Amino acid sequence: MEQHSLSAKVYQASTAFPEHWKVSCAEEVNGVAFPHLIIDNFFTTEEFNQIRQREADVKDKEIKIAHSLIRKNGEVKSDVFDAPFLTGVDRKYRPPLLAMLGVLSKKKTSLYEFSDFHLISTGPDYEHAIHDDIPKKLLSVVIYINPEQNNGTFIHDGRYTKEPVGEIEWKQNRAFVFSRLDRKTLHSYAANKVDNRFCVVYNLNTYKAFKAHWAEGNFLKFLEKGLKYE
Numbered sequence: 001m002e003q004h005s006l007s008a009k010v011y012q013a014s015t016a017f018p019e020h021w022k023v024s025c026a027e028e029v030n031g032v033a034f035p036h037l038i039i040d041n042f043f044t045t046e047e048f049n050q051i052r053q054r055e056a057d058v059k060d061k062e063i064k065i066a067h068s069l070i071r072k073n074g075e076v077k078s079d080v081f082d083a084p085f086l087t088g089v090d091r092k093y094r095p096p097l098l099a100m101l102g103v104l105s106k107k108k109t110s111l112y113e114f115s116d117f118h119l120i121s122t123g124p125d126y127e128h129a130i131h132d133d134i135p136k137k138l139l140s141v142v143i144y145i146n147p148e149q150n151n152g153t154f155i156h157d158g159r160y161t162k163e164p165v166g167e168i169e170w171k172q173n174r175a176f177v178f179s180r181l182d183r184k185t186l187h188s189y190a191a192n193k194v195d196n197r198f199c200v201v202y203n204l205n206t207y208k209a210f211k212a213h214w215a216e217g218n219f220l221k222f223l224e225k226g227l228k229y230e
């Protein structure tokens with residue numbers, strides 16, 4: 001029914017979104033199921049400029065990650081940012097991102113415990129293998145920062161199908177948002193062989209992966225991981 005469609009749910013959640021966000025959504029990419037949202041104009045100009053100057057120098061095939069973490073209670077840890085910047089970002093963007101998680105995977109929202117806010121700098125020839133994201137990632141959010149043009153994120157219909165079915169296109173200050181599903185949300189990324197590629201990964205996470213498996217309906221994995229409490 002129409003009122004249960006992804007776009008209807010996003011519309012209902014949109015009261016929680018910052019005014020500068022331009023949000024769109026889709027259930028699939030070229031016929032392959034992959035529910036996701038796109039947020040253009042994710043950061044304010046001031047935030048974007050603060051972030052873009054933190055890009056690391058990398059060699060052709062290299063990846064460098066600057067880590068930051070924001071806990072549910074507001075505690076922050078960071079290799080690169082001062083605490084006020086991160087707490088400001090968290091206060092502003094965590095509620096609307098949780099609202100998006102509610103749209104994509106409602107049962108996962110109560111599992112939220114911390115956010116990553118990592119800066120990922122990769123060289124022109126760096127390639128990241130096809131994967132579905134680890135279960136502790138409740139909501140995966142990548143925001144493309146530098147340069148003006150590059151490859152975005154490739155979408156795949158199999159772990160060993162190297163040729164992508166489509167691509168979430170790169171645009172500066174665009175966020176690609178999804179909630180991982182076991183063996184389904186298969187994606188990869190690689191720069192364009194010419195330029196470095198710099199983005200922010202701002203994931204909402206839990207420490208209890210087995211509960212995330214339960215929320216997804218992966219009951220065998222829930223049992224397997226739950227026994228080990230991981």
Ligand SMILES: [Fe+2]
Pocket residue numbers: 131132133140187
């Ligand atoms: Fe990923």
